[in-house]
Amino acid sequence: MNPVILGIESSCDDTSAAVIEGDTILSNVIAGQTVHEEYGGVVPELASRAHQQNIIPVVHKAMKDAGVKSEDISAVAFTRGPGLMGSLLVGTSFAKGFALARKIPLIEVNHLQAHVLAHFIQEPEQKHTVPEFPFLCLLVSGGNSQIVLVRDYLDMEIIGQTIDDAAGEAFDKCAKVMGLPYPGGPLIDKLAQEGNPEAFEFSKPRISDFNYSFSGLKTSFLYFLRDNVKKDPDFIEHHKKDLCASLQKTIVDILMNKLVAAAKKTGIKEIALAGGVSANSGLRQAYITGKEKYGWNIYIPKFGYTTDNAAMIAITGLFKYQNKEFAGQDVAPFARMAL
Secondary structure: OEEEEEEEEOOOOOEEEEEEEOOEEEEEEEEEEHHHHHOOOOOHHHHHHHHHHHHHHHHHHHHHHHHOOHHOOOEEEEEEEEOEEEEEHHHHHHHHHHHHHHOOOEEEEHHHHHHHHHOOOOEEEEEOOOOOOOOEEEOOOOOOOEEEEEEOOEEEEEEEEOOOOOOHHHHHHHHEEEOOOOOOOHHHHHHHHOOOOOOOOOOOOOOOOEEEEOOHHHHHHHHHHHHHHHHOOHHHHHOHHHHHHHHHHHHHHHHHHHHHHHHHHOOOOEEEOHHHHHHHHHHHHHHHHHHHHHOOEEOOOHHHHHOOOHHHHHHHHHHHHHHHOOEEEOOOOOOOOOO
């Protein structure tokens, strides 16, 4: 009989709960938080308060949608980190209480590892092909940009990562400079599809090995706008779509150039994509191009599994459950965690 895992995700501003049976998803419920939009970014204190309000209704709905009762749950998996400490505490505390009350195993999950393992989530009657080990995974989100060598479900090594800012942060900060609302990344993607990616050229950093850097791009983009707005106060409005297209192309090129180099050096052709920025249409198209040009077998997650969600926590919990990797009631969340 397959174990039934309840997953809890509360690392940032989305409260999510999911139920899986074996590797098959039964439910995946996400409650977002609109309160942050007027501030142009996530406010940690407001996020943790919203999690407190959402956690019980979200878990209740996830179990109801899955058609399971509390006594059917084999174990509860939760995000231990990385993330916002206040938000993590809400999910951790709920998971502890649930596990203690039901006398079932408690499983801690690394949020970044879960993004990678989201590729192994199966849906009822819709089985899809999963990556073969070893594979490379480009993990890109608002807080992380990493190339991960995945040898097994729970055996991963970061072979390249950002030395400063992440790709997702570059999208959001550059969007803010242009006066676009938060979150700016998806809006840049939307506008970029109507613009010319060759209209403007922005500098690309020269970083050793497979590492990334995006702080310089943000600065150069800011100065580029400043200088042109001096000449034409309406420069941004007149060229918004081209600016978005050119910026997106630059970020995608930076990401893909290092990934191509890593694939060539390791000889690995199983190439996966994960994290919130994996929803970006330009990056997804670059993967398709990589498949055609380099003979890669590519794995791109469904949009529902790109952003923070509890389904990826639950599937990671499954693999740790099978290894009997359980946490004690004294486990504490960490705002910063290495993969």
